[in-house]
Amino acid sequence: MSKDSTRRREALVYHAKPQPGKIKIVPTKKYATQRDLALAYSPGVAEPCLEIAKDKSNAYKYTTKGNLVAVISNGTAVLGLGDIGPEASKPVMEGKGLLFKIFADIDGMDIELDTKDVDKFIETVKTIAPTFGGINLEDIKAPEAFEIERRLKEELDIPVMHDDQHGTAIISAAALLNALEIAEKKIDEVRIVISGAGAAAVSCTRLYKAFGAKAENIVMLDSKGVIRSDRDNLSSEKAEFATDRKIDTLEEAMQDADVFIGLSIADIVTPEMLNAMAVDPIVFAMANPDPEIAYDLAIKTREDIIMATGRSDHPNQVNNVLGFPFIFRGALDVRATKINEEMKMAAVRALAELAKEMVPEQVNIAYGETKLTFGREYIIPKPFDPRLIATVPPAVAKAAIESGVAKEPIEDWERYEEQLLQRLGNDNKLLRLLHSRAKTNPKRIVFPEADHLDVLKAAQIVFDEGIGIPILLGRKDVILELKQELEFDADLTIIDTKTDDHNEKKKQYAKQYWELRKRKGVTLYEAEKKMRERNYYAAMMVNEGDADCLISGYSRSYPTVVRPMLELIGKANNVSKVAAVNLMMTERGPMFLADTSINIEPSANDLANIAQMTASAVKLFGLEPVIAMLSYSNFGSSEHPVARKVNEAVRMLHEEHPEIIVDGDIQTDFALNQELHQSKFPFSKLAGRKVNTLIFPSLASANITYKLIKELNKSESIGPIMLGMNKPVHVIQLGASVEEMVNMAAVAVVDAQERGKRKKKA
Numbered sequence: 211m212s213k214d215s216t217r218r219r220e221a222l223v224y225h226a227k228p229q230p231g232k233i234k235i236v237p238t239k240k241y242a243t244q245r246d247l248a249l250a251y252s253p254g255v256a257e258p259c260l261e262i263a264k265d266k267s268n269a270y271k272y273t274t275k276g277n278l279v280a281v282i283s284n285g286t287a288v289l290g291l292g293d294i295g296p297e298a299s300k301p302v303m304e305g306k307g308l309l310f311k312i313f314a315d316i317d318g319m320d321i322e323l324d325t326k327d328v329d330k331f332i333e334t335v336k337t338i339a340p341t342f343g344g345i346n347l348e349d350i351k352a353p354e355a356f357e358i359e360r361r362l363k364e365e366l367d368i369p370v371m372h373d374d375q376h377g378t379a380i381i382s383a384a385a386l387l388n389a390l391e392i393a394e395k396k397i398d399e400v401r402i403v404i405s406g407a408g409a410a411a412v413s414c415t416r417l418y419k420a421f422g423a424k425a426e427n428i429v430m431l432d433s434k435g436v437i438r439s440d441r442d443n444l445s446s447e448k449a450e451f452a453t454d455r456k457i458d459t460l461e462e463a464m465q466d467a468d469v470f471i472g473l474s475i476a477d478i479v480t481p482e483m484l485n486a487m488a489v490d491p492i493v494f495a496m497a498n499p500d501p502e503i504a505y506d507l508a509i510k511t512r513e514d515i516i517m518a519t520g521r522s523d524h525p526n527q528v529n530n531v532l533g534f535p536f537i538f539r540g541a542l543d544v545r546a547t548k549i550n551e552e553m554k555m556a557a558v559r560a561l562a563e564l565a566k567e568m569v570p571e572q573v574n575i576a577y578g579e580t581k582l583t584f585g586r587e588y589i590i591p592k593p594f595d596p597r598l599i600a601t602v603p604p605a606v607a608k609a610a611i612e613s614g615v616a617k618e619p620i621e622d623w624e625r626y627e628e629q630l631l632q633r634l635g636n637d638n639k640l641l642r643l644l645h646s647r648a649k650t651n652p653k654r655i656v657f658p659e660a661d662h663l664d665v666l667k668a669a670q671i672v673f674d675e676g677i678g679i680p681i682l683l684g685r686k687d688v689i690l691e692l693k694q695e696l697e698f699d700a701d702l703t704i705i706d707t708k709t710d711d712h713n714e715k716k717k718q719y720a721k722q723y724w725e726l727r728k729r730k731g732v733t734l735y736e737a738e739k740k741m742r743e744r745n746y747y748a749a750m751m752v753n754e755g756d757a758d759c760l761i762s763g764y765s766r767s768y769p770t771v772v773r774p775m776l777e778l779i780g781k782a783n784n785v786s787k788v789a790a791v792n793l794m795m796t797e798r799g800p801m802f803l804a805d806t807s808i809n810i811e812p813s814a815n816d817l818a819n820i821a822q823m824t825a826s827a828v829k830l831f832g833l834e835p836v837i838a839m840l841s842y843s844n845f846g847s848s849e850h851p852v853a854r855k856v857n858e859a860v861r862m863l864h865e866e867h868p869e870i871i872v873d874g875d876i877q878t879d880f881a882l883n884q885e886l887h888q889s890k891f892p893f894s895k896l897a898g899r900k901v902n903t904l905i906f907p908s909l910a911s912a913n914i915t916y917k918l919i920k921e922l923n924k925s926e927s928i929g930p931i932m933l934g935m936n937k938p939v940h941v942i943q944l945g946a947s948v949e950e951m952v953n954m955a956a957v958a959v960v961d962a963q964e965r966g967k968r969k970k971k972a
């Protein structure tokens with residue numbers, strides 16, 4: 211199957227499963243008891259109603275209004291797909307809802323209107339506006355988009371922004387300022403070609419002019435060609451950018467141009483046109499999903515190009531996703547009545563400056579880069595940059611206050627920035643980071659249970675996403691049948707360890723296994739029999755370097771899967787006992803829990819080792835471990851051997867590993883509640899820090915806790931991740947979900963990468 215059709219199928223399944231669409235509404239208040247319900251609804255609900263009736267602004271205090279943004283479209287200019295109708299625009303609008311949430315913790319509600327009539331559109335939005343704190347207009351075609359936005363801005367007292375106009379303008383202006391700096395060109399001197407004269411193009415060009423671009427250096431084109439001043443029937447927006455030059459085509463316009471801005475349609479720029487541009491040409495081909503010229507073709511054509519597209523799969527994504535979440539966040543937080551020019555310019559400057567600062571390692575890891583630095587391939591921050599939330603909204607909010615449109619000015623900026631960072635605490639960026647990191651250097655990964663549908667599905671995702679190259683063990687006929695059913699036609703190694711007796715490797719593995727265990731009562735015949743078992747065969751593959759890593763355990767009990775790993779691969783040289791950690795995605799952020807699976811009653815020494823190994827695992831995820839050694843006691847308050855053992859483990863860790871941030875013995879609530887911790891135990895190494903790792907005094911307590919969190923909170927979890935093994939082998943839970951297996955595969959691949967790096971260094 212071609213890459214395109216795979217992507218198409220993947221996109222459709224993504225939207226359809228496990229439930230149709232991308233967002234849902236969930237309650238934020240308790241609703242367990244009759245009393246809760248009497249507060250949530252009648253009679254209690256009448257009280258906030260009356261307060262709001264007295265003063266409308268109380269809606270911000272008692273309802274979702276202040277954090278709710280409507281994403282409204284009529285589907286007339288959906289991406290670069292054109293007028294495909296309101297229903298067909300819904301996936302894009304839901305997508306914006308998702309982005310609002312994950313990047314800025316704003317609730318974005320999509321609304322699709324079945325009308326092309328400007329007055330009716332405006333009237334409808336005005337009628338529903340009391341519900342919302344802001345209005346994001348989207349994918350409405352020009353020229354209607356201009357009037358709709360202008361009038362709504364005038365008539366509503368909440369921020370209204372047509373994102374295709376201003377979001378795009380803000381991001382592309384920031385990128386343009388930086389690209390010009392790299393090309394050592396001046397904005398008031400460069401010749402700019404704008405392809406497109408719609409909502410996005412007009413607004414972008416206006417903003418470039420506000421930053422100094424000269425009207426006489428600009429040529430704009432629409433579907434009919436160059437917009438010349440002598441052309442008839444130009445709309446007022448097009449007339450604003452009409453040129454006196456006597457040229458008609460894009461080809462002519464591109465001659466000696468310094469900058470090309472594409473906000474039109476796919477594939478209209480040719481290599482010849484790029485070759486006609488001036489030295490160090492700046493090309494922003496922003497049509498979505500396919501740019502005006504494909505990235506690879508452009509790069510191949512001009513070595514000196516500074517190239518950006520609207521897509522996430524190439525360097526320099528100039529896409530309004532970098533803007534709208536953060537611009538609305540800032541506007542909502544000061545209850546701005548508008549998003550004005552000052553706020554837009556502030557966002558441009560904040561974005562442009564951020565690109566020049568040192569990039570945090572977390573961002574390098576997320577994008578599989580060694581070291582992103584300001585330059586041709588990094589002119590604008592990446593959307594997953596965690597600094598955006600603490601940089602752009604404060605800049606926008608400050609500009610709103612200074613320009614007099616903020617109803618609730620912020621006073622404590624430090625506190626505001628802290629609150630902004632906390633908003634991102636519970637998203638699953640850690641998983642994104644893990645997957646991106648795996649994709650930078652995919653490894654050969656054995657799936658010993660590939661004849662199970664879900665395991666094969668996981669292997670398919672691992673392969674399609676570029677996380678790893680699966681090696682499939684199991685009944686060959688079943689695997690082939692399932693592969694066909696899944697339309698998984700990648701050409702992968704399939705090994706049936708039971709029937710494949712001519713397999714030379716199998717004989718070789720049997721011999722090696724026998725060599726390893728012949729003095730432990732194993733005969734060659736038994737060794738040969740063992741190699742018919744997939745988990746033994748798989749472990750042997752990793753041992754012999756025929757695979758880089760393995761995950762198993764979907765269909766077999768934990769001990770059955772762990773045994774061959776321990777027998778054949780064993781623990782690493784510097785480790786006294788292996789252990790296991792589970793990563794849980796909780797409401798307060800990611801939490802690592804150990805030992806959830808291996809050491810039933812760890813000694814003080816074992817606990818210290820577990821903490822140390824867990825600390826290394828936490829670092830694998832790009833986080834700094836802050837470890838609480840849990841107990842039912844606090845800092846020696848109990849003399850019971852269990853409490854004393856934890857206390858002793860902490861003493862050992864402090865002595866032998868002063869670099870690790872760890873303390874205890876400590877009760878769970880004191881460990882997790884920063885204020886409580888600080889007030890009672892200010893001497894603790896954990897005081898003032900957010901604990902992200904919990905080491906339990908026994909397997910029972912760790913295992914019970916992680917399963918409780920998983921079931922009660924429906925938290926996503928990864929693990930148990932094996933710690934201290936000699937090779938990257940990992941065990942999944944019996945009946946693990948496809949997502950869990952894919953995540954574990956990513957862990958195994960990253961684990962293999964890290965070991966590879968360490969080996970190289972040594």
Ligand SMILES: NC(=O)C1=CN([C@@H]2O[C@H](COP(=O)(O)OP(=O)(O)OC[C@H]3O[C@@H](n4cnc5c(N)ncnc54)[C@H](OP(=O)(O)O)[C@@H]3O)[C@@H](O)[C@H]2O)C=CC1
Pocket residue numbers: 286287288289290291349350351352373374375378405406407408409410411431432433434472473474475478496497498499519520528529530531
């Ligand atoms: N990367 C990003 O963040 C963003 C990208 N975009 C992209 O920009 C494009 C336009 O969006 P938007 O402004 O909202 O849509 P509009 O419908 O408002 O504008 C489309 C414009 O493209 C022009 N056009 C069509 N064909 C050609 C052609 N062959 N040559 C030159 N111009 C042409 C149209 O001309 P005419 O006026 O004659 O009809 C019109 O002016 C889309 O591809 C969209 O995906 C938009 C917003 C953000």
Ligand SMILES: CC(=O)C(=O)O
Pocket residue numbers: 288289290349373374497498520529530531
């Ligand atoms: C990104 C966007 O808003 C568009 O292409 O329309």
Ligand SMILES: [Mg+2]
Pocket residue numbers: 289348349373374
């Ligand atoms: Mg759009």
